[in-house]
Amino acid sequence: MKNRHILRNLIVTGLGFALSAKAAASSVPNIVWIFSDDHSYQAIGAYGGRLQPLNPTPNIDRLAREGMRFDHCYVGNSICAPSRATLLTGKHSHLHGKINNAVPFDHDQQQFQKILRKNGYQTAMIGKIHLDGKMQGFDHWEVLPGQGDYYQPCFLNEDGLYTEQGYVTDIITEKALKWLESGRDKDKPFMLMIHHKAAHRSWLPAPRHVSLYENVFIPEPDTLFDDYATRGAAAHTATMTLRDELSPESDLKLFTPATREKYEAEKKQMIDSGKNFPPEGGWEFGAYFRMSDEQRKIWDDAREAGNQEILAKGEEWLKTREGVQWRYQRYMKDYLGCIASLDENIGRVLDVLAESGLDKNTVVIYSSDQGFYNGEHGWFDKRFMYEESFRTPLIVRWPGVTQPGSVNTDLVQNIDFAETFLDLADAPIPDDMQGKSLVPLLKGETPDDWRQSLYYHFYEYPGIHSVRRHEGVATKECKLIRFYGKDVPDGEEWEFYDLKNDPSEMNNGYSQPENEPRIKAMKKELVRLRKYYKAD
Numbered sequence: 001m002k003n004r005h006i007l008r009n010l011i012v013t014g015l016g017f018a019l020s021a022k023a024a025a026s027s028v029p030n031i032v033w034i035f036s037d038d039h040s041y042q043a044i045g046a047y048g049g050r051l052q053p054l055n056p057t058p059n060i061d062r063l064a065r066e067g068m069r070f071d072h073c074y075v076g077n078s079i080c081a082p083s084r085a086t087l088l089t090g091k092h093s094h095l096h097g098k099i100n101n102a103v104p105f106d107h108d109q110q111q112f113q114k115i116l117r118k119n120g121y122q123t124a125m126i127g128k129i130h131l132d133g134k135m136q137g138f139d140h141w142e143v144l145p146g147q148g149d150y151y152q153p154c155f156l157n158e159d160g161l162y163t164e165q166g167y168v169t170d171i172i173t174e175k176a177l178k179w180l181e182s183g184r185d186k187d188k189p190f191m192l193m194i195h196h197k198a199a200h201r202s203w204l205p206a207p208r209h210v211s212l213y214e215n216v217f218i219p220e221p222d223t224l225f226d227d228y229a230t231r232g233a234a235a236h237t238a239t240m241t242l243r244d245e246l247s248p249e250s251d252l253k254l255f256t257p258a259t260r261e262k263y264e265a266e267k268k269q270m271i272d273s274g275k276n277f278p279p280e281g282g283w284e285f286g287a288y289f290r291m292s293d294e295q296r297k298i299w300d301d302a303r304e305a306g307n308q309e310i311l312a313k314g315e316e317w318l319k320t321r322e323g324v325q326w327r328y329q330r331y332m333k334d335y336l337g338c339i340a341s342l343d344e345n346i347g348r349v350l351d352v353l354a355e356s357g358l359d360k361n362t363v364v365i366y367s368s369d370q371g372f373y374n375g376e377h378g379w380f381d382k383r384f385m386y387e388e389s390f391r392t393p394l395i396v397r398w399p400g401v402t403q404p405g406s407v408n409t410d411l412v413q414n415i416d417f418a419e420t421f422l423d424l425a426d427a428p429i430p431d432d433m434q435g436k437s438l439v440p441l442l443k444g445e446t447p448d449d450w451r452q453s454l455y456y457h458f459y460e461y462p463g464i465h466s467v468r469r470h471e472g473v474a475t476k477e478c479k480l481i482r483f484y485g486k487d488v489p490d491g492e493e494w495e496f497y498d499l500k501n502d503p504s505e506m507n508n509g510y511s512q513p514e515n516e517p518r519i520k521a522m523k524k525e526l527v528r529l530r531k532y533y534k535a536d
């Protein structure tokens, strides 16, 4: 058990739970942990940047005004399921075992919610978790199987799969509010996870947001046409460019009449043969055609005329500079449209907390499973240790404790979340968790020995988007990355970025002699971190 808890743990465990649950309830805060998928800090108003004038997230911004914004929050492995396994276990991927989206997650292992529950908390998880199998440590759980669907989503609970009608972000919120209002034991403190599918690919806003950005120009990033001139092979061979890898149909929603006919025939066949429609998963037509006729009409009415004009320009045009710019606008309008419902629903939760008075003793946390490229370097998706995918948003409101409108610039990482929750709950923190509680930071008191560097490791190669395996170390000043393994020239390839002078990471300075001393120091630090985190 980590030091600061020894005395309290003697009280809690040694004296046989002398504290009643009610006493605990009054002294420890509730936790509402709102989480999203692939929500970049670039697309949050409170983080500033080029999208801020569009006012994409008024409610998340409200949370930031009332709480603390973390400007240097990072992940240990920028991909969904490994990141979530880290959140639950407080460990890097190599220790919890979920190194990529494909390998199974061992639910039997230690997880923070199991400890919270043993220490008097009610725990609930609603939404996307992306860890196959039955959840453990929750009094109540309803999760999306796999990636989940935006329209008519399926859910999984103790009893199995079932389909709901409507839009996923609204449904997750409704389920969470229902549990908050009538599903829990009101004598106990609670930890409620409201984890959204938005804003994951393929981006489908709710019908009410289809036209939200219709006549709005979305500012482009300066690096939209990056040619990766100074980088090694990995950036050149990754397959996540707006130009080549956004699918005209599923991503850009440019459907040919032939696709629509094929879909109508398949739908008819499913219905005629008595199958469920929409199906529970694994369907060629996927996301768009899960919509009801009414929902799809709203989309088609808003977009079809324009879509046909774009299709008439031909596939070649979609690969030109102008075509890429069009792709960027379409992608971002849909991405921000998904965020609009996310933000609205966060507002709903904040309102309910305020109306019920629960807000006063509830810590509200907003974060995402990793960052995301919004056209920076010509990309969508994540995976790389470069800033936009390595960094993730984190905003925490703790009434009476966090200074409203404050900004923290310490290096924090998703390995810290589990310990933070346990610390908030005054529960024991196991020694083998690898992060640090953020509670002192939330109080505005960063310990003198706070970390100065971060460890990162991405493993999913070969895999979708073909981002090669890499590990690395980052400080606030610079970043060193080692690509390695299959398909990497000579077995390993290094990159070095000076973050102070080159925040967009456009100049890999690994072979520049003046960087040698810093590279040497960073290599040493990488060796130290590998040891410290038991990665060797």
Ligand code: SGN
Pocket: 037, 038, 079, 080, 081, 101, 130, 147, 200, 201, 202, 250, 381, 382, 464, 465
């Ligand atoms: C899907 C997406 C990818 C995405 C992975 C992993 N393609 O395969 O773009 O990188 O999920 O995402 S899609 O066409 O099916 O949407 S993750 O968030 O689960 O890690």
Ligand code: CA
Pocket: 037, 038, 079, 080, 200, 369, 370
């Ligand atoms: Ca994700």
